[in-house]
Amino acid sequence: xxxxxxxxxxxxxxxxxxxxxxxxxxxxxxxxxxxxxxxxxxxxxxxxxxxxxxxxxxxxxxxxxxxxxxxxxxxxxxxxxxxxxxxxxxxxxxxxxxxxxxxxxxxxxxxxxxxxxxxxxxxxxxxxxxxxxxxxxxxxxxxxxxxxxxxxxxxxxxxxxxxxxxxxxxxxxxxxxxxxxxxxxxxxxxxxxxxxxxxxxxxxxxxxxxxxxxxxxxxxxxxxxxxxxxxxxxxxxxxxxxxxxxxxxxxxxxxxxxxxxxxxxxxxxxxxxxxxxxxxxxxxxxxxxxxxxxxxxxxxxxxxxxxxxxxxxxxxxxxxxxxxxxxxxxxxxxxxxxxxxxxxxxxxxxxxxxxxxxxxxxxxxxxxxxxxxxxxxxxxxxxxxxxxxxxxxxxxxxxxxxxxxxxxxxxxxxxxxxxxxxx
Ligand SMILES: C=CC1=C(C)c2cc3[nH]c(cc4nc(cc5[nH]c(cc1n2)c(C)c5CCC(=O)O)C(CCC(=O)O)=C4C)c(C)c3C=C
Ligand SMILES: [Fe+2]
Numbered sequence: 001x002x003x004x005x006x007x008x009x010x011x012x013x014x015x016x017x018x019x020x021x022x023x024x025x026x027x028x029x030x031x032x033x034x035x036x037x038x039x040x041x042x043x044x045x046x047x048x049x050x051x052x053x054x055x056x057x058x059x060x061x062x063x064x065x066x067x068x069x070x071x072x073x074x075x076x077x078x079x080x081x082x083x084x085x086x087x088x089x090x091x092x093x094x095x096x097x098x099x100x101x102x103x104x105x106x107x108x109x110x111x112x113x114x115x116x117x118x119x120x121x122x123x124x125x126x127x128x129x130x131x132x133x134x135x136x137x138x139x140x141x142x143x144x145x146x147x148x149x150x151x152x153x154x155x156x157x158x159x160x161x162x163x164x165x166x167x168x169x170x171x172x173x174x175x176x177x178x179x180x181x182x183x184x185x186x187x188x189x190x191x192x193x194x195x196x197x198x199x200x201x202x203x204x205x206x207x208x209x210x211x212x213x214x215x216x217x218x219x220x221x222x223x224x225x226x227x228x229x230x231x232x233x234x235x236x237x238x239x240x241x242x243x244x245x246x247x248x249x250x251x252x253x254x255x256x257x258x259x260x261x262x263x264x265x266x267x268x269x270x271x272x273x274x275x276x277x278x279x280x281x282x283x284x285x286x287x288x289x290x291x292x293x294x295x296x297x298x299x300x301x302x303x304x305x306x307x308x309x310x311x312x313x314x315x316x317x318x319x320x321x322x323x324x325x326x327x328x329x330x331x332x333x334x335x336x337x338x339x340x341x342x343x344x345x346x347x348x349x350x351x352x353x354x355x356x357x358x359x360x361x362x363x364x365x366x367x368x369x370x371x372x373x374x375x376x377x378x379x380x381x382x383x384x385x386x387x388x389x390x391x392x393x394x395x396x397x398x399x400x401x402x403x404x405x406x407x408x409x410x411x412x413x414x415x416x417x418x419x420x421x422x423x
Contacts, residue, residue, distance in 0.1 A: 053109050058191070059135040062108040064410040065271055066259060067417075069139030070347070070373050071248040074230040075189035078219045078351045079196040080277070080369060082145075082182025082403055087210040090154050094422040096210045100142070100203055101416035107199045110135030113206065127205065130198040138195050140203075141187040142417050143275050143405030148183040159421055161266045163377050164406050167276065170399065171389045179279045179401025182214045187275070187371070193218065215401070217279055219351025219369040232306060232314065236352050236366055237287055237396070239299050240306030243314055244336070246347045257345045260375045268420035271409035273373045276346075276380040279353075279401025282367040287396050298392045300334030308336075335393040342386045344379040346372040367397070377404055 053059075060068050069075070087093040103113040110133075112126035149160035166181065186203060190196040197218070204213060223230035232240040246257050255261060260269045287295070296302055296309060306314035310322065310329040320337055322329045330337050354366040372380055387393070408418045 056110050057134045058137050059110060060108060060137050060139050062105040062140070062411065063413050066410045067141050067272075067407055068108065068410075069141035069187050069189050070258065070273060070349070070407070071254060072137070072139050072189070073248060074221075074223060075137070075139070075349070075351070076191045076221055076223070077189065077193040077196050078369065078371075079188045079193070079200045079216065080219070080371075081186050081188075081200050081204065081216040082214045082277075083184040083186070083204070083207070083211040084214045085148055085151060085154070085183040085211055088153055090156065090422060092210055093154060094418075096207050097142075097418045097422065098416045099206060101411060103203060103206060104140045104199075104417070107202070108135060108138050108140060110138075113202045127198065127201055129201075130195050133192055133195055133198075136190040136192040136195040138188065138190040138199060140199060141185075141189075141275075141407055143185045143187075143407040144418070144421075145182045145185065145403060145405050147181060151183070156421070159266060159268065161269060161406065163265065163274070164404065165377075167377070167402050167404050168381065170384050172394055173399045173402070175402055176400045179215050179217075179403075181403050182405070184211060185275065185277070185403065185405045193220070217353055217369050217401070219353045221351055235350070235368055236282055236284060236354070237295065237299075239295075239301060239303055240314060241350060241368075242348060243301070243306050244318065244340075246345055248347065254347075257379070258347050258373050258375055264375060268408070268418075269406060270420075273375055273407050274377050274380075275405045275407050276370075276372045276374070276377065277401065277403040277405070278368075278370040278399055280368045280370050281365065281398045281400050283396050283398070284364050284366055290396075297331050297334060298396070300330040300336035309334075331392070333390050333392045335387065335391050338386050338388075338391050339383055342382045344374075344382045346374040346379050346383065348372045367400075373407070 060072055062068060085093060087096060106113055106115075107130075112128070112130065114125035116125070118124040146160070146164050146166055148154065149156050149164070186200055188196040188199040190199070200216070204211065221233040223233050225231070232242045235241040246253050248254060258273050260272050262270055264270075265272075290298075292303060300309055300318070301307060302309065302311075305312065307316055308318045308330060310324070318330065318336060318340065320330055320340060332338075349371045351369045351371070352366070353369050354364065356365055357363065358365045374380055409420065411417055411419075
């Protein structure tokens with residue numbers, strides 16, 4: 001940088017574009033590393049996580065300290081995919097994440113993965129089904145599973161955090177290999193299911209030769225609106241699901257429960273989180289034959305209001321030890337009672353699914369794509385163990401799918417997804 005150029009930077013006369021050019025950030029961090037870039041931009045009074053286009057409607061920012069789709073509230077649709085990595089080297093995989101970074105920023109800005117006019121003699125680069133649709137609050141969240149680190153060709157063995165291992169077998173699990181594990185995951189959430197699907201379709205398509213699809217699951221949430229605010233959504237058993245969740249607006253809670261802090265894991269996981277995924281079938285027909293009182297005793301909450309048993313309002317305190325006529329108001333076999341027996345907490349971000357009819361039973365294949373984010377997998381494991389064999393809800397559900405992923409921190413502009421792992 002010349003003296004004159006430096007002066008312009010300090011007087012903040014220089015344009016963002018010019019600064020990126022001068023520092024070499026435009027060439028994917030060729031000159032300074034990912035964390036160095038954050039420092040340089042901050043020193044010049046620029047937000048390193050700022051996105052380009054503030055004018056785009058219904059847009060969630062791609063760049064940030066944390067990935068989108070974790071603390072982002074009120075998702076209506078999800079398309080989740082678990083992938084197998086077939087890349088032959090770390091370099092190939094790194095290039096894929098660099099490409100996905102660029103494409104994700106485009107998609108979350110409501111654009112196609114490639115703006116260039118298609119050559120009519122070739123298949124279009126973007127598949128096109130999102131043409132004319134807006135960003136629809138699309139979020140994209142990427143993670144890597146334990147098996148990725150066992151692939152010797154990638155040479156990532158020493159980077160594996162000790163806590164990143166397959167979830168243990170839990171009592172009553174009846175897992176179907178079709179819905180277990182994966183090397184890489186992508187969670188796409190949007191208000192429009194076609195926008196979410198389009199994103200995954202195009203990301204997977206451009207990863208051809210480096211990834212193949214292992215399993216996927218689409219899901220949905222519907223929100224009652226009050227004073228233009230989304231209320232807690234109901235699951236397919238009609239209960240409000242998410243009332244006792246971590247407050248995503250509290251950075252203290254998020255640091256305590258969700259975001260990995262320095263020295264809590266491998267350095268590349270700082271500001272990242274672990275995603276536990278469970279595909280849980282819900283036996284709707286059995287549930288629908290259960291009396292309302294039995295349904296409410298199963299969860300420990302009233303169905304319509306979502307209030308703790310014996311109370312009126314959804315957000316009243318859950319008093320687990322409250323007794324009336326000598327008996328517990330909230331049964332000790334209820335889902336909420338057992339979930340609260342351990343001190344661990346998690347951020348739940350689940351979606352309902354309905355996938356047609358099971359040909360063997362003639363029953364709905366419907367349930368919950370349970371997704372929880374936590375800074376350590378033991379938080380999920382401890383709660384699931386507490387639910388164990390005693391949860392009354394077990395009479396109505398069967399866990400069919402399971403996976404654990406380490407989700408990267410967010411991306412600084414000029415860097416890429418997973419840079420801290422690959423560089
Ligand atoms: C291991 C963690 C959990 C699994 C698996 C799980 C499955 C599951 N949950 C519901 C419905 C509800 N869960 C509710 C509360 C709740 N659930 C968990 C954990 C798991 N649930 C926790 C930690 C809590 C919060 C307890 C609290 O802090 O109060 C509720 C009540 C409303 C709410 O707080 O969200 C419902 C309803 C289903 C249907 C299900 C599997 C299909
Ligand atoms: Fe639950």
